[in-house]
Amino acid sequence: MTESVPDPAAEWWTTSDVAAYLGVRLGTVSSYRQREQMPAPDATIGRTHVWKPSRIIEWHEARPRPGVGGRPTADD
Secondary structure, three states: OOOOOOOOOOOOEEHHHHHHHHOOOHHHHHHHHHOOOOOOOOEEEOOEEEEOHHHHHHHHHHOOOOOOOOOOOOOO
């Protein structure tokens, strides 16, 4: 990804900001959200889902890493 890391002090992060923070594509974040594999948006402004940055950071830091806690590695 060529996007820079979003500002953790920002009031809100959009789906694009979350994708940049996680280092994944926009569609991946949308899939996580639809499958309830990440926190639900804190608010929806128009059609834009937004999250408090601290909530996404906390969730991401608590996620199991590949090969730890049952999450498969790329070799599996």
